[in-house]
Amino acid sequence: MSECGETARTRVGKYEFGRVIGQGSFAKVRLARNTQTGEHFAIKVLNKERILKDKMVEQIKREICTMRLVRHPNIVQLGEVMASKTKIYFVLEYVTGGELFNKIAQQRKLKEDDARKYFQQLINAVDYCHSRGVYHRDLKPENLLLDSKGNLKISDFGLSALSQQVKEDGLLHTTCGTPNYVAPEVIIDKGYDGAKADLWSCGVILFVLMAGYLPFDEPNIMALYKKIYKADFTCPNWFSPGARKLILSILEPNPNNRITIPEILENSWFKKGYVPVKFQEEKDTNLDDIDAVFCDSVDHLVAGKKELKGTKPSLMNAFDLISLSKGLNLSGLFERKQSVKQEVHFTSKYPATEIITKMEESAKPLGFNVKRRDYKMRLQGSETGRKGHLSIATEVFEVSPSLFVVEMKKAGGDTLEYNKFYKNFSTALKDIVWTSEVDQPEG
Structure with a gap:
């Protein structure tokens, strides 16, 4: 990847980080792969400085303690907790079916x-x-x-x-x-x-x-x-x-x-039809890592490699494509009809610079302020909606030199307002969206 100038993947301990799959006020959730087993996880990344500044240490400790206590088949499982000098990482079960x-x-x-x-x-x-x-x-x-x-x-x-x-x-x-x-x-x-x-x-x-x-x-x-x-x-x-x-x-x-x-x-x-879930309950709960995440001892800190910034879009490899699709069927990745959801993707054969520029030009007339960094953009609605300002995170990924995937996800605000925005936004972008022959409407 470095030979082509793309952005290198971030690694923290044994985990290779992929794309951002969730974003909130205090944390990002990133798709990750255990390089030893190949298993996928969702890793919640929290900023230590922000936690200390906002006096959230006890809340974070409580969240870790809580997830250690509730190990049940209908609850997202916490695998392990890691910390670097600046970040805290919750390694969570990766749930693929959406909200x-x-x-x-x-x-x-x-x-x-x-x-x-x-x-x-x-x-x-x-x-x-x-x-x-x-x-x-x-x-x-x-x-x-x-x-x-x-x-x-x-x-x-x-x-x-x-x-x-x-x-x-x-x-x-x-x-x-x-x-x-x-x-x-x-x-x-x-x-x-x-x-x-x-x-x-x-x-x-x-x-x-x-x-x-x-x-x-x-x-x-x-x-x-x-x-x-x-x-x-x-x-x-x-x-x-x-x-x-x-x-x-x-x-x-x-x-x-x-x-x-x-x-x-x-x-x-x-x-009616109720079948109580059966599972083996763990008797001993290990809470040793709760205090360790705020300990500055080198013994408790995990090593991380910083992401290298390049001048090209991040490469979307097979690992990312599979995570976007249902199973191994990639036809579901490039959707012609977008249903109501908080994250959407489309493909384009236009150069990445033209895609990001077109998106920026299309967002501003819709009342959005744009913050752009390389091939990532943050769109912030100027008007206050039902749940505050609508905020959208976008990024252009390279699949091949002539094919790009654009990811858009709601970072804040109301989901229905986001979908209304997306309908208008996608109309403005229709000239750069590529649809395969398989997905073309008949007739």
């Missing part, structure tokens, strides 16, 4: 049997978390992933709480979570039971799976909180009586009257 949110957005709403299957897996995993003294506190479809077999996996324990955080009154007191999914007792900020608050979020998720929209959704935050506090919502007429009754018993604003997980497990609607 459950995207499945809902594509299908509008799920069939009741499909919704029930996901809800059963969700309750099974949440019940296990609670048995280990762990409360997630940010359950929502965006934090529920699907594996290659369509099984649900809970992710992102960054806002989780442990039973040790419970105050003398037996309650948690930190207000957190996503407003549309948060329980009424969390809003009033007088203390809440973490298990009951998680269960409320599960009820909202079940409603969204079956309805295709939120039970509580108002542009004004105070109006939204009033609806949540009163449980002011209506089930659509296609809900079966059993599903309707269960949802109403979960979305009960008084936590003392809310149904419990043991009661849900005995509910007739819930039990």
Whole structure:
């Protein structure tokens, strides 16, 4: 690669880093390959300086501790934790099926049997978390992933709480979570039971799976909180009586009257086709690496090779192409019809410089500020949307000297606003997009 002037891959310990597959305020998630076994992982990369500056050390330690405690088939697994002088790395199970949110957005709403299957897996995993003294506190479809077999996996324990955080009154007191999914007792900020608050979020998720929209959704935050506090919502007429009754018993604003997980497990609607997951529970949990990630001793630090910057786009090799495709079928990589998703790709036979310039010129009239560095661009919406400013990360990769793949992903803001932007943006880029003969419309 260096002979051609492309960017060299980053290596940290035994892991070879690939493309960025997720990005948040405090971390990036990168696809990586274990060079010893060839296995793929998702590695969450956190900036140590930022963590120390924002006084997040205890939160990061808690997240590591939490993921060490909850080893369940329906929860994304933490393999190991590493640290360099400047970064912390969470080596996570690589889940290939995408977010459950995207499945809902594509299908509008799920069939009741499909919704029930996901809800059963969700309750099974949440019940296990609670048995280990762990409360997630940010359950929502965006934090529920699907594996290659369509099984649900809970992710992102960054806002989780442990039973040790419970105050003398037996309650948690930190207000957190996503407003549309948060329980009424969390809003009033007088203390809440973490298990009951998680269960409320599960009820909202079940409603969204079956309805295709939120039970509580108002542009004004105070109006939204009033609806949540009163449980002011209506089930659509296609809900079966059993599903309707269960949802109403979960979305009960008084936590003392809310149904419990043991009661849900005995509910007739819930039990239909229910097969509890079987797995070997680990008795001993190793927590040695929790303090080690903030230790400056050379013995605890992992060596990393910095990425070399070149003047050409990064090379997208077979490793990256396979990670983008479903299995080994590359026909799904170059999609002619883009469905609702947070990450899209298209191909072009135009020179990389022309592609990136065309993208920059097309984004500005749509109201986006552009930050460009070589063949990477960050597009920042100038207007504040439903979830803040829409932010999009793009990069041009070289597949061969005459073929390039452009990756676009939502880095911040609302997913539906992102998809509206993408429709306008893709129209402006249609002249540079290449479609293979296989994907050409008939006629």
